[in-house]
Amino acid sequence: MNYLENLNDKQKEAVLYTEGPLLIVAGAGAGKTKTITHRIIHLIHQGIAPSSILALTFTNKAAKEMKDRVSVLLGDPIHGNMPEFGRTARPAQRRDEPFISTFHSLGVHIIKENASLLGLTKHFTIIDEHDALVIIKDAMKARDIDGKQHEPQKIKSIISKAKGDFITADAYNNSAASALQSIVGVIWRDYERTLKKEKALDFDDLLLETVLLLKKYPEIKKNYQDRWQYIHIDEYQDTNEVQYELVKLLVNKKENICVVGDTDQNIYSWRGANIKNMLLFEKDYPNAKIVMLEQNYRSTKNIIEAANSVIKKNQYRIDKNLFTKNIEGESISVHEAYDEGSEAEFVADTISELLRKNDPEDIAVLYRANFQSRAIEEALLGKQIPYQVLGVKFFERREVKDLLSYIRASYNRESLSDIKRIINNPARGIGKVTLVKLFANQFAMLPAAMQEKINKFYSLLDDIHAYSESHAPSESIKYVLEKSEIEKELSHGTSDEQERLENMKELVTLATKYDAMPQGIGMEKLLEDAALSSDQDTLMHNMGKGARPANGGVKLMTVHASKGLEFKYVFITGMEQDLFPHAMSGTKTKEDGEEERRLFYVALTRAKHKLYLSYAELRTIFGSKQVNMPSEFIYDIPEHLTSFEQGKPSNKEKIVYL
16 A cells, blocks of 8 residues: 555545545646546555556646556556657557546547447548648538638638537538528538548547447447446546537446546637536536645745635636645746847846756746747747747648658548548659549549559559558658658758658657557557647757757747646746737636636646746737737736846837836
8 A cells, every 4th residue: 555655635535535426626736647546556456457447638648647657656667668759659558457548549449449330440540630621621612612701720610619519510500590600511511521431530520429429329338338437537627518428428327437627727618628517527426525636746835826816816616725835935027028029038048047057948938829939939049049849740740741641541542631642742743633533433534644653653552551561660651751752752852851851750760669569550559649649749849940859948838738737947928918818818708818817827837946927018919019018917916926127228118007
């Protein structure tokens, strides 16, 4: 029982309560992952079969951390020493270990086990955001719908939001009440037809189709309920409607469900996260036990007091009060800059000082909107400070997608999106007109010379498929590079082409992490992880031109992207009214306004030692200079916790706030 010794009383209470519904309200830095993993270990020590335990979270990074901690606690050094790149590469799921994954990975798992019932194959394609948008644009073009009047991205977002709210295309069409909804409904049906034809699913389908499957086939639902007797859900406050439905379907009559979350960190309502799922947990499970984790192990007392003062103004929350036994710590610096350039200089100068005694990885710069990073990047470049931008996905780079499309198309010939992408890459003299005829099943009408080119292309796909079935993933990708002649074309090209080739070779390096898996499983897992990668899975080194994976550098990211991370020193920039809190939050509901405050709370609690808040008197937005008031959030922090400093004197005009 020594694994219980390093838990505090509340953590131990949650770990030892194993039968029936359990709600763990875990404040920022209160050790929620530690509590979940120790609870899983305790269940196993109590004689519960590891394979009957399910744990779900939202990112590959969080799932990997949970897997590794469980493996170490179980004394499994092989599983406890996993690759650090952020992928979920590991041996295939064993029958004697807990099933720990993201919601979407679970969806893939269930769909693959029941693919034939959905008209899919085991090797169905998961299309990414870009390919989904291409299909929608093609559907709009075919129906002569003006893309300027009705933005394709907006239509895609509406469809995605509806799927997250557990709404199908048929249900949406039946309830369409406006011209826009009617257009979305028509495009949605065309979009679904294309996906079905290509034996493909989009990211949202991985959950929607799983829920529809479990609802349609009670015997399959019971199979999974019997398989997973103990269910754990991390970040429950971030679940949307379809995730909520999935959890309800998996919980059996014993209701052995443990959810962990914090209403004060619900910051994703814009993508469907419903804070009410957590607020109404006791209504869903009347016998639920509630345990509050309020001791923070991350931050100083000053930071915790500031965070408590800010968040207590919200009403839509489960009341709690964070505390810590850490030192009091430094005061919170509030810096007033003249404009965004001066603010960026302050950030760069301060970081330069910090780097004399600290590593770049200890420092993060947060901002409310992506456009703010430009000035900060310029200032860091000027000081030659290495930095990384969170949000540039390695798997979204064009050349990486090209290689993966070759593999996917070799497994799934119905994936027209992949074939369209690679059939003339490198150039094979196969034009758009030929593609239209090919996809319209008019191959016989093509000239003999063109038929030969196409047959040669499909023969290449046959070779790639056969090779990948009997070779390691890294060797298979090398094979694609050579046989497709992409390597030959790029190796003697421009510096940009050389750069693309280097990124492709980086994919080979990454693929080696899957080489130890059983034959055929490694490539399948690589394709799955590539499709399900999130922003936090790939921090990209962005020193000017050409992003590459790297470990070093100051981190730059939006506050939304920072959730789940922690740093010694945190800069929160752009603390101006209408920027943070954002102007759009004031035009919606009170709940939207509270989400901005929760977002600031998340930003504050990323810091361990020191916080820097900064704002600019003037900021250029969309080409126009705007005079800004300091954010109301600054004044929510007790004055005794802050130290105010003004930027470098300027010969320009001075702004006085009344």
